[in-house]
Amino acid sequence: MRVVKSLKSPLNRLFIYETDDGYRVESVFYKGERLCVSSQVGCPVRCAFCASGMFGLKRSLKAEEIFAQYGLLKGELPVKGVAIAGIGEPSANADEVIKAIKLFKEEGLKVTVSTTGYPLEGFKKLMRAPHDGLTISVHGISEEVRKRVFGVEIPLTEVLKALEEYFKEASSSRRKKFQLGYLLIKGLNDSRQELQKLGELAKRYRMTVMLMAYNEVEGIPLKGLTEEEYEKAFLTLREMGVRVTLSNRFRRDKLGGCGTLTIAREVER
Numbered sequence: 674m675r676v677v678k679s680l681k682s683p684l685n686r687l688f689i690y691e692t693d694d695g696y697r698v699e700s701v702f703y704k705g706e707r708l709c710v711s712s713q714v715g716c717p718v719r720c721a722f723c724a725s726g727m728f729g730l731k732r733s734l735k736a737e738e739i740f741a742q743y744g745l746l747k748g749e750l751p752v753k754g755v756a757i758a759g760i761g762e763p764s765a766n767a768d769e770v771i772k773a774i775k776l777f778k779e780e781g782l783k784v785t786v787s788t789t790g791y792p793l794e795g796f797k798k799l800m801r802a803p804h805d806g807l808t809i810s811v812h813g814i815s816e817e818v819r820k821r822v823f824g825v826e827i828p829l830t831e832v833l834k835a836l837e838e839y840f841k842e843a844s845s846s847r848r849k850k851f852q853l854g855y856l857l858i859k860g861l862n863d864s865r866q867e868l869q870k871l872g873e874l875a876k877r878y879r880m881t882v883m884l885m886a887y888n889e890v891e892g893i894p895l896k897g898l899t900e901e902e903y904e905k906a907f908l909t910l911r912e913m914g915v916r917v918t919l920s921n922r923f924r925r926d927k928l929g930g931c932g933t934l935t936i937a938r939e940v941e942r
C-alpha cells in the first residue's frame with residue numbers, strides 16, 4: 674500500500690492510496706486531528722447518494738491495509754483519532770475491521786465506526802468490538818424510504834432488534850457510545866413525518882442524532898437541503914426533546930463530506 678496522491682482544501686486533506694494489487698481507496702484528515710479511513714474498495718450497500726458505492730464492492734481491505742492508511746501518515750500528521758467511516762461498509766468486513774480497531778487502539782488512538790448495520794451478522798460483532806463510538810446510519814425510518822436510500826435490503830426492525838439485544842447486556846456508559854446518523858436528502862428522507870419517526874426512535878433508545886448535510890456529488894441527481902430547511906429539520910427534532918448534532922464546517926467542506934469520496938470513479942483497476 675502506498676500514498677499516490679493528496680489533495681488539500683483550507684479545512685481538510687484527502688489522501689489516495691493504491692493497494693499492492695492496484696486498487697485505490699482514500700482517507701480524509703479533518704478537524705486537524707481525525708483521520709477517516711476506508712474499510713473496503715467500493716461498497717456493497719450502494720447508497721443512492723454515495724459516490725463511493727456507485728460501482729458496488731470490489732474487495733474488502735485487510736486489517737493491515739485499514740491500519741496502513743494511518744501508518745503511512747503517522748509522524749506527518751497529528752492524528753488523535755480514527756473514524757472508520759470512509760469508503761466501504763464496516764459490518765460487511767467486520768472481522769478485519771475489528772482487528773484494525775485493535776491495532777489503532779494499541780497506538781493510543783480513539784476509534785469510531787459508522788455502519789448501516791448491513792449485514793446483521795457483522796453488525797452484531799461490531800457493536801461488541803472495542804470501539805469508542807458507533808454511529809448507526811439509518812438515513813430513513815420507514816421501509817419505503819429506506820428502499821430508496823439503500824441499494825440492498827436492510828430492514829430497520831432487524832437492526833433495532835440486534836441493537837436491543839446488545840443493549841440488554843451493555844453497561845449504560847457503553848450504550849452512550851451509540852448514536853444515530855441521518856443524512857438529509859431533499860425530497861427523499863426529509864419529510865416532517867419521517868423526521869418525527871426518527872425523533873421517536875432516538876427517544877426510545879436515548880440516542881443522539883447526528884443530522885448530516887449532504888455534499889452534492891457530480892453525476893448523482895440528488896440535492897441537499899438549503900440552510901433554512903436544514904435548520905427546520907434540526908428544530909423538528911429538538912422540539913421533540915432529541916439531542917441533535919449538526920455537520921460542522923469540516924464535514925461540509927468539499928473534501929470532507931459523507932459519500933463524496935472522489936475516488937469512487939477510480940475504483941476500477
Ligand code: SF4
Pocket residue numbers: 716717718719720723724725726727759760761762789931932
Ligand atoms: S454511504 Fe457508506 S455505506 Fe453507503 S454506499 Fe457510501 S460507503 Fe457504502
